Amino acid sequence: MARYQAPRGTQDVLPEDQPYWRWVLGVAHDVAARYGFQPIEVPVFEETEVFVRGVGTGTDIVEKEMYTFEDRGGRSLTLRPEFTAGIVRAYIEHGMRVRPQPVKLYAVGPVFRYEAPQAGRYRQHTQISCECIGEADPLADFEIMCMAWDLYAALGFQAVQFQLNSIGCPRCRPPYIRDVLVPYLRSRREELNALDVERLQKNPLRVLDTKEPESQAVVNEAPSITAHLCPECSEHFAQLRFYLDMLERPYELNPRLVRGLDYYTRTVFEVTAQGLGAQNAVGGGGRYDGLVEVLGGPPTPGVGFAAGIERIVLALKAQGAVPPPLPAPQVFFVHRGRLAKDAAVALADQVRRRGLGALVAFGERSVKAQMRQASKAGAEYVVIIGDDELAHGEVQVKHLDTGRQEAVVQAELVAWLHKRLTAAHSAP
RNA sequence: GCGGCCAUAGCUCAAGGGUAGAGCACCUGGUUGUGGCCCAGGAGGUUGUGGGUUCGAGCCCCACUGGUCGCCCCA
Numbered sequence: 053m054a055r056y057q058a059p060r061g062t063q064d065v066l067p068e069d070q071p072y073w074r075w076v077l078g079v080a081h082d083v084a085a086r087y088g089f090q091p092i093e094v095p096v097f098e099e100t101e102v103f104v105r106g107v108g109t110g111t112d113i114v115e116k117e118m119y120t121f122e123d124r125g126g127r128s129l130t131l132r133p134e135f136t137a138g139i140v141r142a143y144i145e146h147g148m149r150v151r152p153q154p155v156k157l158y159a160v161g162p163v164f165r166y167e168a169p170q171a172g173r174y175r176q177h178t179q180i181s182c183e184c185i186g187e188a189d190p191l192a193d194f195e196i197m198c199m200a201w202d203l204y205a206a207l208g209f210q211a212v213q214f215q216l217n218s219i220g221c222p223r224c225r226p227p228y229i230r231d232v233l234v235p236y237l238r239s240r241r242e243e244l245n246a247l248d249v250e251r252l253q254k255n256p257l258r259v260l261d262t263k264e265p266e267s268q269a270v271v272n273e274a275p276s277i278t279a280h281l282c283p284e285c286s287e288h289f290a291q292l293r294f295y296l297d298m299l300e301r302p303y304e305l306n307p308r309l310v311r312g313l314d315y316y317t318r319t320v321f322e323v324t325a326q327g328l329g330a331q332n333a334v335g336g337g338g339r340y341d342g343l344v345e346v347l348g349g350p351p352t353p354g355v356g357f358a359a360g361i362e363r364i365v366l367a368l369k370a371q372g373a374v375p376p377p378l379p380a381p382q383v384f385f386v387h388r389g390r391l392a393k394d395a396a397v398a399l400a401d402q403v404r405r406r407g408l409g410a411l412v413a414f415g416e417r418s419v420k421a422q423m424r425q426a427s428k429a430g431a432e433y434v435v436i437i438g439d440d441e442l443a444h445g446e447v448q449v450k451h452l453d454t455g456r457q458e459a460v461v462q463a464e465l466v467a468w469l470h471k472r473l474t475a476a477h478s479a480p
Numbered sequence: 481g482c483g484g485c486c487a488u489a490g491c492u493c494a495a496g497g498g499u500a501g502a503g504c505a506c507c508u509g510g511u512u513g514u515g516g517c518c519c520a521g522g523a524g525g526u527u528g529u530g531g532g533u534u535c536g537a538g539c540c541c542c543a544c545u546g547g548u549c550g551c552c553c554c555a
Binding site for chain 1: 513
């Protein structure tokens with residue numbers, strides 16, 4: 053047993069899994085670009101305050117999940133638990149409000165939350181996060197959702213579900229909670245699960261997405277927030293739904309969908325996939341019109357979306373999806389004898405300079421062993437060099453799939469390989 | 481943070497309290513220079529860690545660590 057192991061809740065992504073990652077990230081970059089999002093990199097850690105204020109003091113993330121530490125200069129820093137707060141901080145810090153609005157940014161990288169690991173839930177996981185800052189038009193919400201939809205569709209996802217809700221704004225949400233939801237829940241308090249009674253005190257809205265079976269009846273009959281939105285929020289929500297319907301993007305209205313981050317206003321949505329067990333959310337997002345201001349910028353609307361790469365990969369595997377393979381060297385040099393090895397090294401160098409991948413067998417193992425290596429390395433052609441070939445200024449080139457072998461003049465080898473290897477791959 | 485299950489070779493798993501094995505993978509061979517299949521051999525373990533019970537522990541008990549499933553929460 054290895055003495056050291058990756059810390060709890062972290063994992064290594066080994067070469068055999070990399071094709072999935074490259075595939076997902078490649079598609080993600082393409083889709084983001086297609087919607088006019090520009091890449092941005094933000095620090096892995098921020099001043100703790102950025103997340104405390106940005107994510108919200110009442111959230112699970114801030115209350116118990118942040119990796120917070122003090123650096124040698126006595127600053128309190130926190131490993132990012134999500135991207136939005138940091139990206140918004142960058143938006144403000146770099147005066148991006150003077151750029152053409154909205155500013156559409158996306159980032160990919162690890163985020164950190166101290167949670168109990170389980171299937172599909174890690175302490176370090178990778179997110180792609182897309183933020184559209186400076187636009188209140190419900191079309192922006194639509195674009196974000198549409199882009200998310202495209203991402204999953206481009207990966208061939210089966211059975212993704214979009215759940216959608218609007219949770220109003222600071223003008224209409226508090227009155228709804230205070231005057232409608234809480235009185236209702238109190239009136240049926242006896243029927244609620246103990247945990248939900250507790251939530252009723254702390255964060256009444258969260259009672260709505262309870263999973264406790266006992267509470268279901270109460271929650272099902274609860275007055276929905278969408279019926280108590282202010283006219284502006286109501287119109288905004290209707291307009292978003294209009295676009296979704298117009299372009300036939302499937303979604304499900306869920307008046308009980310409430311998200312765990314304080315900054316959300318109006319639109320909230322969550323994307324779930326099959327094959328993931330209990331942790332079946334592969335993406336989520338919503339509107340955060342108050343966030344820029346909370347972090348010290350001018351009042352600025354925003355809407356965004358984040359997806360978890362690990363879960364997407366898990367779901368793709370569960371569906372039996374096969375990622376495109378990563379490129380591997382197609383030429384393998386087998387040699388016999390000191391001079392032949394030197395010649396192989398020189399020829400391989402020429403092949404690589406021509407832009408092809410080439411490997412030379414290390415050591416002086418038997419031709420048989422070298423052939424085995426070539427086969428396992430997935431090479432397409434094996435170039436064999438020995439005394440005979442050296443004497444004639446030739447090499448033997450064997451095509452592994454067909455087993456066909458022929459002599460090629462050394463000086464023509466690079467052109468010979470280049471012709472065959474590039475032609476084969478330009479075919480449709 | 482709470483609960484269930486689990487931990488033996490790189491991987492998947494065996495081994496009624498009595499000397500740790502198999503398959504796959506890896507390496508080397510199967511005459512003189514040719515892969516995949518086949519055959520033979522080799523290497524690889526302080527049985528997650530630390531205690532305890534026992535003449536004797538991979539096996540029983542406790543703790544810890546990690547995994548897994550669920551709760552919670554979310555991506």
